[in-house]
Amino acid sequence: MENYINIYKETRKKLKAYSYMMWLMSWDRETEAPKASLDFSSQQFEVIYADMYQMESDPKFVEAIEKLYENLNELEDKDFQVEIKNAYKELRMIKKVPKEEYLAYGLLTQKGSHIWAEAREKNDFELFRPTLEKIVEFNQKLVKYLETEELKGYDVLLDMYEEAFGVKEYDLFFNKVKEDLAPFVLEVTSKKERFSRKLTKGLFPVEGQKAFGKYLMEVFSYDQTKGVLKESAHPFTSGMSSVDTRITTHYHEDNLLSSIFSIIHEMGHAIYELQNDPKYDDTMLHGGTSLGIHESESRMYENMIGRSYAFWSVHYPKLVEIFPKQLKNVTLEEFYKFMNKAERSLIRIEADELTYSLHVLVRYELEKQLISGKLKVKDLPKRWNSLMSKYVGKRPKLDSQGVLQDIHWSGGAFGYFPTYALGSAYAAQIYQAMNKEINVEEIILNNDIKSINAWLKEHVHQFGKSKTPKEILQIATKEDFNPSYYIEYLKRKFS
């Protein structure tokens, strides 16, 4: 056993270093690398990626994982048991997927995000279509390779992002959303609210938005010695350790709220990973336990804290100080209502809290059909538009505002989107539990968000991947997943 542990830990050390390099390279490609260099950097990526696969599939490493898994209960360290369990699950990829296909797919998705970015910029789905077809095709094959008695079809992919959450569970959840929430949404969004032209037509220079972004990082105690805020086409969080977790945003001069709420959202993700116990940095247990839990943190920061009246009663004056002309005569009440307006919109990441889960529903249904083969990629833009029309009540005119708006599929992420809606539901449940122990509104009014960070660190963040989503929910809320909190929260807020 000692020997197997050593083999595992030595390879783990290497894999961590190689992952770090690839992580840095992706970060660079998304935020800074000169355009003309992307092919050259892909070539280098290819070499490292192949070497990494070599390590992961080394028979000695595979044997070590298998032996350790067979004797899991003999391992004294509970965390190490979890790590071996996860590693054993990951072996599927090595053992069941042909090496060439696996490597080719890695490169495809690595290049994919740049092809997508160009297609989105040019509003040209055809530019992206061949790449997306290959990605979907690989995912269909992947499903076949990995299917078991318990996991079939799309479930194989869903399980990768949220353990034990498949079509059955998601259908139940989304049906509740459709039945309990959809009629309410329809009613709320049928009323048209009018806002000051200053808010709807104002221009907010990037420099001012950057200054407010900096201010927000202080308010949320996003530690700048461990983080970076940069720009990219699509906001994201990217971290490798409790001492380095970076975020991006995108500034639109005609949309002040976009950068504000994407920064708060990504800080929710980043603070989760920064507050992982540092002992996990050198293990495979650093990071979020699942995408659903990860998204619960970002949603809670963005919506439940960031869009609260208490929050802006403290911080609106700072925003007015930065944009005195643009916000002249715009009251706090009007600004608060504006950021919480519910309407039928096209862009998911700018959608309001109330309609958000319907945007996700569109993607969930499309993925089900794409993976099963019922829907072809070439027909995707049309189907996208018709589902948007059906669920959100609005049809995109441009693909850049429709099917091309999200980066996820270009990176091969199928089964990922549903966790966004799940995250909002988790968020409502965790928030309600936290609010029983500490007075969240008072904390926000005291501009003391580090106390919220501290509660979340203790009940959610510190554990990294060492607990399952189910275990986290039990620790934080003392009950299993219950979507009613989410529906109730939305109805209360938007009534």
Add this chain to the structure above:
Amino acid sequence: MENYINIYKETRKKLKAYSYMMWLMSWDRETEAPKASLDFSSQQFEVIYADMYQMESDPKFVEAIEKLYENLNELEDKDFQVEIKNAYKELRMIKKVPKEEYLAYGLLTQKGSHIWAEAREKNDFELFRPTLEKIVEFNQKLVKYLETEELKGYDVLLDMYEEAFGVKEYDLFFNKVKEDLAPFVLEVTSKKERFSRKLTKGLFPVEGQKAFGKYLMEVFSYDQTKGVLKESAHPFTSGMSSVDTRITTHYHEDNLLSSIFSIIHEMGHAIYELQNDPKYDDTMLHGGTSLGIHESESRMYENMIGRSYAFWSVHYPKLVEIFPKQLKNVTLEEFYKFMNKAERSLIRIEADELTYSLHVLVRYELEKQLISGKLKVKDLPKRWNSLMSKYVGKRPKLDSQGVLQDIHWSGGAFGYFPTYALGSAYAAQIYQAMNKEINVEEIILNNDIKSINAWLKEHVHQFGKSKTPKEILQIATKEDFNPSYYIEYLKRKFS
């Protein structure tokens, strides 16, 4: 032979990819990585670095290089011959330096630049001293390991940066500088010129300096699809291919010229590498052939083009447009004289053209003494100050403005500084040859610097490392190195 060629090329491909990752990591560490993450990233670097050493020292790879070198003339491709010759020379490091020492040194210098940066910031030489002592000690050992009949002592290090340029050659060069130039410098710098308070005490906001930097990148055709301009403690250029060569600067609000001339300087380096023939990207021949030639390009761009009257007669109006208040009533003539003022100063990178080689002379003499052991690191600050006093006529009061000002030693670069002065001399010689073929002043007046880039591409840049410095000088100037052009140029300009 076929087999050896294949082994060599396969390993080369890997080494390129690993170098790329390490290059990116260094770039990130210097420009962006959160401070708290530096230890974590060093750990990862260590793993990759060890793997890279493994590849470089693999007996099969070593054998391939040795066999190819033995049969050099059988290789059809002349470029490939040069590459093998260089690789064979590099083998010294693998064969003569003990592995543990080599690896430990790599890590030491990788961390060194951050310790230096902190020491400089805090004006605390003691913080840096232990690191520098280890670095000097390693270089002394390195000299012993690599000494041959022809190369002894400090020459071993000098030869690494400029082939066949040792103490004998540098002494001849620096003696000429001392005899022909120094008295002239003394005379010129004894007169005190007075400049408008607007230039000497003005504050130039960073945003404006950034805008002018952007403008300069256009003027010099530094292609932004292949380059990046960012900030770091000390300006530098960092490139890996003809499609990705990045530069940095540092903005000082109280010193407008600092960012302007460091940007032009680094663009000289960057354009050299970007104009290498792209066929070298996948070989070991990409880059500058020597530091002296590299520096000749940056010096020519900075001083001979960037500090010319012709240049500012075209571009000064743009600068005034950006800083209308600060430059009100400052004439072009006064601004031109200000940027070309010769004075006894402390900071090398901000030193004027005339006194510059004396700053280098100080470092050259200190290195000679450090490597021979005549000077101890603990006595370095004192000796620095006294040599500055002797040659430049000014004594630093703070180590941050003295011995701590340069990054080079922290990265282990001994034998590097002298190439800076050599570069200025090369620049004068190449400029004079270029000016015989094209009318440089007219080109500058026509804001057509891409024509200068084109001439340099044809006569210097395209060759990468495939020609020696001597060969480049012959191609570009049709004669061997002749420092008289440099002395004459300076006397003409500063008379």
